[in-house]
Amino acid sequence: MKRPGVIGSILAATFALGGLFHDVDAHHAVLRFNLEEMTTTADRIFLGRCISADETDEMIAQGMLPITRYTFEVERVIKGRLARRVTFQQLGHPSHRALGKGGEVTMHGQSIKPDTFIHGMSEYKIGERFILFLIPDYLGGKVTYPVGLYQGAFTVSQMPSGQSLVRNSINNLGLFTAAYNGTSMKRSEARLIFPDQSTGASPELEELARKRGPLPLEQFISVVEQIHAAHGGQKGAIAQ
């Protein structure tokens, strides 16, 4: 079985259907999401800590595909109703620390296996905290990924002052300025984020929208909750 072909065709089909890629081979050729469209596109948004990451293969779409099964200890649910401990699967295996041995394939300084690695797929280190915006499970409900791939995965870092900041791997670029791309909503349906004008929303949102780079955790969550509520969403909760 030629894994790249299977993975490539499945990715092309699923991502193209979702309007995610213009070109599945290009890492940066991913549709940009603003925070409002990111929030409406995700079916689960939560803050949690990664507690396990298991690489395995699973029968998906009539073929054995590499997947990584992540488990998170959930601290707070912003959208959806989730158990205290959440497990989800992503296609592909993550990169690893390069050993510098001959024949090792590396990308961005990390060791990868080309037949199981998917460029742009988010990876989570055990022990680290994230806010994840996950799309609805696809391929028979077996796998998911963050909205806009790396865009919907926010690392939480604690500053020496005690302040916690969140940012994704493109330093939150476009969260308040990217145009609506039509994946889950149109510009005319916008409630809080208007990339082409001042938001006219709360001072809290205005302040957040003007800040470049990492954003304060609590303010970020509050704005996502506002967006979710503005679209008629129920408050997220941990199922007991």
Added chain:
Amino acid sequence: MKSKLPLVLLILFSVSCNHGSKAPIGEAHWDDGPRVGSLDLLGVSFADDLTGLIVGDISPAGEGGAIYKTADGGRTWRAIAHTPEILTSVCLLDAKRAWVAGYGGRIERTDDGGQTWKTQRTERDGEMLNSIFFIDDRHGWAAGGSGLLLRTSNGGDSWEPVSTRRVEDLWAVRFSSADAGWAVGEDGLILRSSDGGRTWAPQTSSTNKALMGLTVSADGVAVAVGASGTVLINEAGEQWRPVEAPTTESLNAVSSGKTRNLWVVGSRGVVIGSTDSGRTWAKANNISGDLASVDESRAGRGIAVGEQGTTRLLPAQ
């Protein structure tokens, strides 16, 4: 008549040396410049009164991002190179030599005014560079996410990572000589080096606001700007003190300090200026759009860049 010559010479000398005594800030008028593409512009640098470069975001449509060049002081720009990475910062040493830096820790250099670029540093997983600065053709520094600091002493042929033991993102790095410099970042972080960037030590900023921009003026005053209208200056090397700014907007960048004139830009198009190396500030005319970077030529021509291809121009004074 002969007896008046020394006085005339004194006046002429005084005028020629007083770089900071151009038109008062309030009289300077920033105009709308041409829209340069449709993507967010993140960095700008002038080499002289005519030549400048802009870098920024890349197209999500898959065409990559552009490095733009002007040869007429910012009136027109053309894309001179496409890159596969978001570029955040550019430093022109002169009209020929420049460096750009961006996400993934990527660094590129040109020696022919931007016609060709050599990749000096390829992407590293999880890295991000926000600022690059060269004080001459050999000594340079780059700073970025999670306390990342790099230094070179061979023009960027090799870049050495420097341990800062910091988790804060660094937004800007500047040196006043090959030895003495600062880096500033999130959470009010200020780092000081006096050995060319080999070692760094924190300095007290007395703020936890993000510090986004940094410069050293022509007379050696270091100026840091940041969130909520924060402006700090350092005149003696150790102590930073806040100075009053006529705005509470987030301040994202400060011009490169070729003279005692400084310009600072930020959110909602705010522009403030100083003619005394940052000791006092006044607000310039209101312009629209969030601005990310600013620079000024030695002759006083200014350019600010920001969201969705926005440019703003200050005619030479």
